[in-house]
Amino acid sequence: MxxxxxxxxxxxxxxxxxxxxxxxxxxxxxxxxxxxxxxxxxxxxxxxxxxxxxxxxxxxxxxxxxxxxxxxxxxxxxxxxxxxxxxxxxxxxxxxxxxxxxxxxxxxxxxxxxxxxxxxxxxxxxxxxxxxxxxxxxxxxxxxxxxxxxxxxxxxxxxxxxxxxxxxxxxxxxxxxxxxxxxxxxxxxxxxxxxxxxxxxxxxxxxxxxxxxxxxxxxxxxxxxxxxxxxxxxxxxxxxxxxxxxxxxxxxxxxxxxxxxxxxxxxxxxxxxxxxxxxxxxxxxxxxxxxxxxxxxxxxxAEIAVKHSEVHLDLEEIVVDLPGRSGLELTESLQVFGGRDSAGKESVRLPVRLLRFGEDVAIWSAPLELFSEVALEVRARSSAEHTFYFGYTNGWLGYLLTDEELPLGGYEPRVSPFGPGAAPKLAHQVSQYLEGDSN
Incomplete structure (x- = not known):
């Protein structure tokens, strides 16, 4: 892989x-x-x-x-x-x-x-x-x-x-x-x-x-x-x-x-x-x-109007390097998703698929149980009126929580390979892509 x-x-x-x-x-x-x-x-x-x-x-x-x-x-x-x-x-x-x-x-x-x-x-x-x-x-x-x-x-x-x-x-x-x-x-x-x-x-x-x-x-x-x-x-x-x-x-x-x-x-x-x-x-x-x-x-x-017959659809895949959980140990089949950042800290390489229908629709997907706040932020920042997030897609790499929820404990933090900073970085970089901003 x-x-x-x-x-x-x-x-x-x-x-x-x-x-x-x-x-x-x-x-x-x-x-x-x-x-x-x-x-x-x-x-x-x-x-x-x-x-x-x-x-x-x-x-x-x-x-x-x-x-x-x-x-x-x-x-x-x-x-x-x-x-x-x-x-x-x-x-x-x-x-x-x-x-x-x-x-x-x-x-x-x-x-x-x-x-x-x-x-x-x-x-x-x-x-x-x-x-x-x-x-x-x-x-x-x-x-x-x-x-x-x-x-x-x-x-x-x-x-x-x-x-x-x-x-x-x-x-x-x-x-x-x-x-x-x-x-x-x-x-x-x-x-x-x-x-x-x-x-x-x-x-x-x-x-x-x-x-x-x-x-x-x-x-x-x-x-x-x-x-x-x-x-x-x-x-x-x-x-x-x-x-x-x-x-x-x-x-x-x-x-x-x-x-x-x-x-x-x-x-x-x-x-x-x-x-x-x-x-x-x-x-x-x-x-x-x-x-x-x-x-x-x-x-x-029933309210959806179907009038136009043509549109340009653009489909891509990117990989976002996100902060990993301290002490993260992955099995052999998952090693491709692990790594280290410039400071030597654990990171997770997250594959993200993205799809656009002209200027009106943007769909992004990831192999995650994503917290709703992250998808809501991406939608709020998107210029596409219809921005959808498809979860549990092309695999499963566990939960990705917000930085606010991560230290509060509970079940989800125990089943997450991601560390602090992962949610804001994912939202920022997906939003950048959707807006065509490389800076």
Missing amino acids: TLPSIRFNRNRRRLVVATAVCSLLAGTVRGGPLRAAAVTIDITPDQPKMLGGYGPRESTGVHDPIHHRVLVLNDGEHEWVLASSEFCVMSPELYETAAVRLATEQGVDRLGFWWTLTHTHSAPEIGPPGMAEVYLPDRYDHAVDETYTTEIVDALLAAIAEARAKVQPARIGWGWGESRANINRRARDVDGSVRLGMNPDGPVDRRIGLLRVESTSGDLIAHVANYAIHGTVLGGQSKVISGDAPGVVSAYVEAQTGAPMLFVNGAAGDVAPLYSVYPNPRAGHLSEFRFLLGDRILSAA
Whole structure:
């Protein structure tokens, strides 16, 4: 695995894709004709599996099925493949395995392949564990199910091949929705301690970033919904397989529209669902998220106007060197992400993907559980009216907290390879890139 060197200028390695995109606002957009397709496939195992997200536990049944969902955009020269899968976390190594196979078997450029996970804590583990094993070794005293992991990658590549074979003339629009289905989870006590719970006064991002893809005749091809929410309605006592809130909401929207909906989690590092860690779906009000979030997605998506047929889409990858946690020790497969700064202190090389639709839309992604304040800062500083953050994308390197929260303790600092200064540096450098400022 190799990572590109970071350079904040307009001469980076780049994949430029001309596609047809429509904005809610008028703008100057130019590009080539878009072709698109989307598929949803069931990947629910028919045998018990070790579940990810909490302590080791084996599934005893299925509450709702889990899926791969894939959207392919193609302008006749380049492609953007967005895959959303209902699992908790995956190692960057697993992403690279899939990316290499996709490039070899189907000719899809790695830069054009984004694989994001919804972060449900009630789906099977997929290995290898990567960063999770560094900080949570007690959860991995059993063998990784390599057979199921291979089956999952095989199924993903098959879904991508199916979508690529079905592309048709299309157009795309974007917009915002809002839902109060989430809440800050960094609970405070009078002694100053912080633990997982609910913090009604804490920061939280309640906006829903939306993409709507249609055929040129107006038939819906797919929705993409970007919202920050932990997949933890079901807690560690639950042993049923489930897509949790993201999966239930996706299935509901699909049933209402007849087209795939890719749920892409946002900056959910300090954000929980309104009902969290319950022992079963009924106790956790799981079905109510269809109303709390699903109906909000449907109503907002219905307002998206699809008028423009062309836009310039710009996709890039950069690596940001961030301060690392003191004493950071990475496993062999993660060594590529470690390093030292000029003072000899630990650093983490964080890969970031960035995507622009003309002047109106900017999307950035990282293999992180990012605290919401960081994504909110980037959005506030961006000149693009629609700036979305895609979390849990192309792997998982743990939590990235703000400098204010890092010294307060709690669960998240224990599962983070990053040190003080990482959050402001990431926000600053991503914002610089989005504004085209190399200084």
